[in-house]
Amino acid sequence: MIGTMSKLELKGRFDAYQAQGTKIWLKDEIEKMSGQGVKANILVDMTDVTFIDSAGLSALVVGIKKAREHGGTMHLFGLQQAVQIIFELSWLDKAFPIFITEEEATQAFNA
Amino acid sequence: MSINQAWVLNRKTKGYLESLGDTWLNCGAESFGFRINDRTVYCIKSEHHRPGLNMNPQPNGGTSIPVGHFIKNERQAVQSVSISSRVRLGDSQTGALFVDGLDGPFYQKRLDLDASFFGETNQLQKDVDTISSELVEKQDQLVTLYQLSQTMRRHLEIQPLFSSLIVTLQSLFHSEGLFTLVSSGGLSPIVSAYPDNTLLDGNIIRELQAMHLDKESAIFNETNFEKIQNLLFLPLDVKDPFQASFVFVNKLDGRFVTQDLKLAQLIGEQISAQFEYVQLHQELLTKAKLQAEADMAKNVQMQLLPTTPPNIPGLDLFAQSKPASQVGGDFYVFIPDATIPLFVLGDVSGKGMPAALLMTMLRSSFQSAARVSKLQENITTEVLNDANRSMYGDFTSVEMFATAIVAAFDLETRELSYSNAGHSPVIYCPAGGKPEILPANGPAMGVVDMDVAGQDSIILNPDDIFVICTDGFVEVWNEAGEMYGYDRLLDLVSSIRHFSAMEIAIEMYMAIEEFAGPREQDDDQTLIVTKGVDHGS
Numbered sequence: 027m028i029g030t031m032s033k034l035e036l037k038g039r040f041d042a043y044q045a046q047g048t049k050i051w052l053k054d055e056i057e058k059m060s061g062q063g064v065k066a067n068i069l070v071d072m073t074d075v076t077f078i079d080s081a082g083l084s085a086l087v088v089g090i091k092k093a094r095e096h097g098g099t100m101h102l103f104g105l106q107q108a109v110q111i112i113f114e115l116s117w118l119d120k121a122f123p124i125f126i127t128e129e130e131a132t133q134a135f136n137a
Numbered sequence: 138m139s140i141n142q143a144w145v146l147n148r149k150t151k152g153y154l155e156s157l158g159d160t161w162l163n164c165g166a167e168s169f170g171f172r173i174n175d176r177t178v179y180c181i182k183s184e185h186h187r188p189g190l191n192m193n194p195q196p197n198g199g200t201s202i203p204v205g206h207f208i209k210n211e212r213q214a215v216q217s218v219s220i221s222s223r224v225r226l227g228d229s230q231t232g233a234l235f236v237d238g239l240d241g242p243f244y245q246k247r248l249d250l251d252a253s254f255f256g257e258t259n260q261l262q263k264d265v266d267t268i269s270s271e272l273v274e275k276q277d278q279l280v281t282l283y284q285l286s287q288t289m290r291r292h293l294e295i296q297p298l299f300s301s302l303i304v305t306l307q308s309l310f311h312s313e314g315l316f317t318l319v320s321s322g323g324l325s326p327i328v329s330a331y332p333d334n335t336l337l338d339g340n341i342i343r344e345l346q347a348m349h350l351d352k353e354s355a356i357f358n359e360t361n362f363e364k365i366q367n368l369l370f371l372p373l374d375v376k377d378p379f380q381a382s383f384v385f386v387n388k389l390d391g392r393f394v395t396q397d398l399k400l401a402q403l404i405g406e407q408i409s410a411q412f413e414y415v416q417l418h419q420e421l422l423t424k425a426k427l428q429a430e431a432d433m434a435k436n437v438q439m440q441l442l443p444t445t446p447p448n449i450p451g452l453d454l455f456a457q458s459k460p461a462s463q464v465g466g467d468f469y470v471f472i473p474d475a476t477i478p479l480f481v482l483g484d485v486s487g488k489g490m491p492a493a494l495l496m497t498m499l500r501s502s503f504q505s506a507a508r509v510s511k512l513q514e515n516i517t518t519e520v521l522n523d524a525n526r527s528m529y530g531d532f533t534s535v536e537m538f539a540t541a542i543v544a545a546f547d548l549e550t551r552e553l554s555y556s557n558a559g560h561s562p563v564i565y566c567p568a569g570g571k572p573e574i575l576p577a578n579g580p581a582m583g584v585v586d587m588d589v590a591g592q593d594s595i596i597l598n599p600d601d602i603f604v605i606c607t608d609g610f611v612e613v614w615n616e617a618g619e620m621y622g623y624d625r626l627l628d629l630v631s632s633i634r635h636f637s638a639m640e641i642a643i644e645m646y647m648a649i650e651e652f653a654g655p656r657e658q659d660d661d662q663t664l665i666v667t668k669g670v671d672h673g674s
Contacts, residue, residue, distance in 0.1 A: 049536070077620070079612055080540070084486040087584050088536045116540060116559035117577035121584050 030064040031135055037074040040082035048082075052089035056096055066098030067135045071128065073104035078112055090122060099123065103131035146178050149262060154179045157234075157251055167238030171255075173230055183238070220245045222252035227260055278400065281309045285404065289411040293418050302408060303331045306383065309404075310369065310397060313387035318349045322378040336364045336386055345370075349382045354402055356393040369393045371401045374409040376416055383408075431463040438464050438493060441500065446480070446665075447473040451548040452597070453670045454480075455638035458663040459609075459646070466492025466539070467607050467663035468500045472507040475545075477516060479507050482605045482665050483541035483582075484560065495531070499539055499582070502527050507543075517543040517556035521590040525558070525582045532583025539582045542605055546597065548672060553603055554594035558582045562611055562623060564630050568600035568669075572630045574623060597669040602634055602641070609662035613649045621652050638666040 032055050036048070056066040068089060090100040103125040105113065113119040125131035146154075158169040158181035170180035219240040224232035234252045236244065285305050292298035299317060307315045314336045320326035326349045330337045341362055348355075352372040360368065369385040385393070385401070438460070446454040449471075456469045466485030472478070481503045485492045506523035510516050521543050532538050540560035546553050557563060559581030566572035578591030597603055613621040633644045642664055649662070 080484070080486050080608060083581075084536075084538060087538050087581070091533060091584070112561075115561035115574065115576050117557075117580045118559060118584070121580040 030059075031067040031069055031132065032059060033069045033071065035071040035074075038076060040075050040078045040085075042079070042081035045081040045085040049085040049088055052085070053092060056089070056092045056098070059098070060096040066093045066096035068093050068098065068100040069128070069131055069135075070100060070102045071104055072102050072106070072109060075109055076106060078109050083112075083116065083118060086122065087118075099135075101125060101131040101134055103128050150259065151179065153255070153258065155181065157255070161236055161239070164244075165239055166236045168236070170235050171224070171232065172235065173226070173232045220248050222248040224252045224259070225256040227263070232256075278309065281305060282404070282407075285309075286407060289408065293415055295412070295415055295419075298411065298415055306385070306404070307331065310385045310393075310401070311389045312369075312385040313389060314385075316345060316384040316386065318345060318380075318382040318384070320349065320380045326380065326382070338362075338364070341365065345382075345384055348372075348384075349380065352380075352382075354398060354405070356395075356398050358392045367393055369397055369401055371405045373405055373412060375412045379412075379416065381412065434490070434493065435460075435463045438497075441497065442469060442663075447471050447478075449473055449478045449480075449546060451551065451670060451672045452546055453638040453668040454665065455642045456480075456482075456663075456665040457642055457646070458661065459658070460488075460493075460661045461609070461658050462489050464490060464493035465661035465663075466496045467609070467661040468496045469663060469665050470500050470503055472504060475507045475516065476511060476513050477545045477547055479516065479520065479543060479545050480665060480667075481507075481520075481541060481543045482560070482607070482663065483539050484607045484661070484663070485539040486537045488661065491535070492537070495535065495537055495539070498531065499524065499528055499541070503541075503543070513547075515592060517545050517554055518590045518592045521556040521558055521579065521582075522588040525590070526586075526588070529583055529586050538584055540577075541582055542577075544603075544605070544667075546667075551596050551598055551669065552594050553597040553667070554592055556590045556592045558590060559584070560605070561608065562604075562606060562626060564602070564604040564606075564627065565595050566602040566604070566630055566634055568598065568634075572602070572627045572634075574627070597667065599669045599671050600634075601669045602630065603667040604630060604641070604645075604664060605667075606645070606664035607661060609658070609660035610645065610649055610664065612660060613653050614656060615652050616654050616656060621649055625652075638668045641666045641668070 034048070034051065036044070038044075040048075052068065055068065059066045070086070086100070086102075093100045101123045104127070105124060110119070113122070113124065123134060125134060154171055158179075161169040162181065162183045166183065168180060168182040170177050172178060218235045219237050221233045221235035222245070224234060226232045234248055234255060236248055285302070288301045288305060289298060292301055303315055303317070315331045316337070317329045317331075318326040326346055328337070328342050328345060348370050349372065353370075354372060355370050356367070357370070358367040360366065365386055367388055371383045371385070373381045373383070375381050383405070388397075442456070442458045444455075444457055446456050454471075456471075458465070458467050458469065460467065465488055467483070469480065469482040471480045483496070483499055483503075485496045485499060502524040503520060506520040506527075507516070510519050510523070512519050521541065524541075540558055542555055542557040542560045542563060544553055544555040555563070555575075556579060557575070557577040558579045559577045561574065561577065563575040564572050565575050575593070575595070578593050579589050595603065611621060611623060611626060615621075629645065629648050630641070633641050636644060645664060646662070
């Protein structure tokens with residue numbers, strides 16, 4: 027059921043410059059979905075993200091916490107190796123559901 | 138001056154007429170006088186003509202004139218006139234000198250000359266008087282302007298500056314009242330009236346607010362307002378977001394003229410400049426205050442992060458923190474008096490004051506958790522879980538999180554156990570081996586509201602190195618846009634492993650500074666270097 031899901035596509039360096047806008051987008055989107063009475067499921071396309079720093083991670087952490095508060099969750103897919111390493115080193119690969127492909131990530135919302 | 142208005146005989150003119158009259162009387166004239174529009178304004182008679190000094194009744198009902206006296210408005214005073222001559226007075230007035238008792242062309246010609254001379258003298262006198270009064274007025278204005286500039290210089294706040302200007306300006310422009318309009322950031326202007334509100338009403342305020350927006354100086358000598366006959370509107374050219382205007386109302390001595398407007402504009406420029414200066418002064422003052430507060434905050438944070446760590450037997454320790462701005466979110470803390478010596482390093486997400494505030498709270502949470510723990514074996518897990526529980530709510534409400542590592546060193550077994558909440562990089566470099574990154578064994582703090590901290594351990598023998606630093610040592614970019622990264626960092630640690638803890642730290646700071654080149658440090662840089670040493674060495 028793709029209808030109850032919003033998709034976020036991130037690109038390039040996901041650092042402090044992008045993080046602030048993303049944080050606001052996530053909050054608005056989650057509140058909007060919640061207002062419509064649907065689960066706040068967020069799909070994040072990381073395919074084109076080449077680098078992520080603590081500000082970027084912070085935006086995603088805030089996003090997944092908010093999504094969970096509203097009965098949903100956040101799925102990431104397509105992490106490049108450099109980004110995957112940062113997730114692993116900071117143990118965030120255990121905190122976020124991470125998938126290889128978009129299809130897997132989407133289907134997992136229905137599992 | 139209208140034709141009916143009385144001609145005023147001033148002291149100088151009277152003196153001149155007296156001397157002229159004396160000359161004529163000496164020549165034999167019985168009387169000499171000056172009249173305007175058939176009204177005698179000066180008359181002097183000879184002693185021969187009127188014996189005695191008493192005011193005796195005349196046969197024709199007239200009044201006798203004492204010798205040497207002049208009279209006004211007494212046509213009857215002159216019974217007869219032998220000769221007279223017109224005097225040009227200007228101002229549409231006709232005057233004449235007259236003489237009685239002497240006649241003939243010679244005297245007529247002489248009287249004509251006197252009349253002509255008197256007219257010219259009178260006109261010159263008038264011109265001199267006008268110029269003098271203009272000079273006096275200009276001088277008064279200059280003095281007032283000087284006082285105005287002195288007054289302005291004494292005030293470095295906007296409100297007192299305004300108040301001091303009002304009294305001086307009102308007297309300078311001879312106005313019954315003065316209004317001020319002050320607005321900020323496009324909001325409706327606030328209208329104040331001096332000396333009181335009696336001239337104000339809703340219609341006037343609306344009209345003035347519209348003029349305030351137009352910012353055009355102008356004079357209105359006719360208005361539709363009941364209490365206001367005329368006004369002079371003067372907008373000031375002050376710096377955004379402020380806007381200010383002065384309105385002079387009801388000129389006490391007539392109407393506002395172009396000269397008033399010119400003077401007002403000149404003064405307006407001076408006031409605007411001073412207003413701007415005051416604004417600038419206030420801004421600098423605010424900045425200085427903020428800077429002083431930031432400096433104090435920095436000092437407090439530096440006090441919280443001592444570069445001399447406590448002595449923990451078996452370890453050579455060194456710690457340091459360099460925030461990117463005045464204060465930052467990185468911290469470390471040593472707790473040697475826990476059941477087993479502990480040290481903690483953390484990195485609150487974000488930078489500056491918000492991160493610094495949360496950092497001090499988190500640091501305290503770790504200290505409290507470490508001091509109440511009775512455990513020895515799993516103390517790092519318990520301390521991390523405790524601190525996460527107490528801070529989770531705060532992290533969530535301010536939308537931040539922190540990475541942190543808690544480490545404990547057991548001298549007997551030389552085991553260094555650690556619980557790492559998402560922190561990186563943590564580098565372990567055994568004396569004979571290659572340096573490696575130790576991954577986290579739990580999520581960052583503020584991410585999960587559960588006790589999920591893990592624990593791992595290494596053996597730290599003498600010359601083994603355990604370095605915890607913040608991502609400010611990895612995410613450093615050079616001018617070519619390359620990141621320093623983990624590989625360079627591991628190579629660096631390997632190459633300086635033989636140094637002491639302090640030397641290793643200094644080398645690490647120098648290496649990333651050199652790599653960054655002229656680029657400014659944009660992340661906090663904090664580290665704890667731990668090197669195993671023989672106990673007692």
